[in-house]
Amino acid sequence: MLSIKRLTKQFEVPGGSIRAVRDLDLTVEEGSFFVLLGPSGCGKSTLLRCVAGLEQPEEGEIRLGERLVYSARDNVSVDPEDREVAMVFQTYAVWPHMTVFENVAFPLTEAKKKRFPSAQVAAKVKEALVLVRLSGFERHSAATLSGGQQQRVALARALIREPKLLLMDEPLSNLDAKLREEMRDEIKELTRSLGVTTLHVTHDQIEAMALADLMAVMYDGKILEIGQPEALYRNPGNRSVAEFLGRTNWLSGVVAGNGTVTTEMGLVKCPLPNRAGPGSRASLGIRPEWVELTAEPCQSANSFAGTIEGRMFLGDAVLYWVRVGESRMMVKTTLTEFSIGSRVSVVVPAERWVVFSETA
Ligand SMILES: Nc1ncnc2c1ncn2[C@@H]1O[C@H](COP(=O)(O)OP(=O)(O)OP(=O)(O)O)[C@@H](O)[C@H]1O
Ligand SMILES: [Mg+2]
Known part of the structure; x- marks a missing residue:
């Protein structure tokens, strides 16, 4: 298109x-x-x-x-x-001196080449207002609408042009x-x-x-x-x-071979980028919700002993800041039981890491 x-x-x-x-x-x-x-x-x-x-x-x-x-x-x-094409703007660009009806009808009544009979304009406005759930607001002044309602008017005005x-x-x-x-x-x-x-x-x-x-x-x-x-x-x-799409914990390390990288947290098993041979530098990223926390010491690969240094309750989740050796990890979880000072195990599944070669 x-x-x-x-x-x-x-x-x-x-x-x-x-x-x-x-x-x-x-x-x-x-x-x-x-x-x-x-x-x-x-x-x-x-x-x-x-x-x-x-x-x-x-x-x-x-x-x-x-x-x-x-x-x-x-x-x-x-x-x-x-x-x-029709465009909807951040600022709504709804005309305050017009009614809802006049705003939505505007592309049909003002378009230079297209002239619609008024009954057809009324029918199309009605249909557009149903779509944006503003039926019944036709005669309201646009100036009296809330921000959300104005945005709906702008959307209806865009859609009416089909x-x-x-x-x-x-x-x-x-x-x-x-x-x-x-x-x-x-x-x-x-x-x-x-x-x-x-x-x-x-x-x-x-x-x-x-x-x-x-x-x-x-x-x-x-x-x-x-x-x-x-x-x-x-x-x-x-x-x-990666950074535009959400928060990420980053570690810097040196490829040690065998699918592992030596980092300040310890030896991490992770997928390696192509051509990342032993000795080359790599950035390792892990999203906060992909890190697991347990109270028990954990022996599995990619598990590290840590201490909770910060806690923030978000309602549907809790953010923890965990000290692991020289590094600090942000962890997002539904587990609420850890408090500042708790000793925990941090487990990061190997396949969850995103790893990029660092150019010197
Ligand atoms: N009319 C203009 N005259 C001079 N510079 C402009 C003009 N319009 C945009 N720019 C410049 O072009 C660049 C891109 O601007 P644009 O408005 O497209 O960004 P944007 O991604 O929409 O940003 P935002 O998320 O803040 O709306 C900016 O550096 C801006 O200063
Ligand atoms: Mg912009």
Whole structure:
């Protein structure tokens, strides 16, 4: 549905230029939910705006379905309103002086080329408001709505255009935590039931993993890695991707051969990267929830004696900081019985480690 090739967008700023999107390739399959995850300033909004036609790139091409909507080489740039995409913004961009009805109807009543009879507009608005669970709010002033309701209006306004591609730029980040989760689940449900192809941008890794069929981790104008959420989480291709997707305990060590690495914690058995021969340096990462704690001394491989140094109760889990020799591990578990000073065994299953070669 969406194919982006070698896209580059730069901005002229005092003292030089910023390449916000660098030679970027991306494909989004029809009907799928694709999420771009990356830190602030990495170029996510710029990329979406290029797809929507709100920014003019310098290089590359963009296709929507079979249709070329932007090409630097062929000097093609289709107007935003003719691209059959709709965008939802972080700031909602709902017009406060209009009613809910007028806001949602706006793309139909203002579109230059498409004129719909008013009965049809009313029917479509009604349908869109059912989808976002705002039936009955037609005549409310948009200014009186809560943040979550405004975001629903923005979503209804995007869906009413029946876009080929729905672009969402951090639509949930201004909502409080509970509402954000609810809206997240609703968006997933809604886009799945409508079958609309969606490109969603966020800097929240949980939101990204919850929503995505496929996700890309973006950094500094480029895509670091693309994959299914679980695959990227379990088996990231590099340390940056691992870190974007969640907290990780890192150890540094020297490959000792036989599938082991000598670390400050002791000898760790783990999968080794290709070409990591004895003597080479490696980074070992383990997520807090993959570390097991026991009160009993444990003789199995990859178990280490430790002492609890910190404890934080999170409701559905407890975070512990455990001292093991020279290193400190964060452990996330549902076990609540350990307190500061408790002696424990820390067990880290060999297959759970992610290991990368360290270049000198
Ligand atoms: N109109 C502009 N003029 C100059 N620089 C810009 C402009 N728009 C974006 N930039 C720069 O381009 C880079 C990418 O910005 P962009 O807004 O795409 O980031 P982002 O990933 O959406 O960040 P955030 O998560 O904070 O929204 C930033 O360095 C930003 O300062
Ligand atoms: Mg942005």
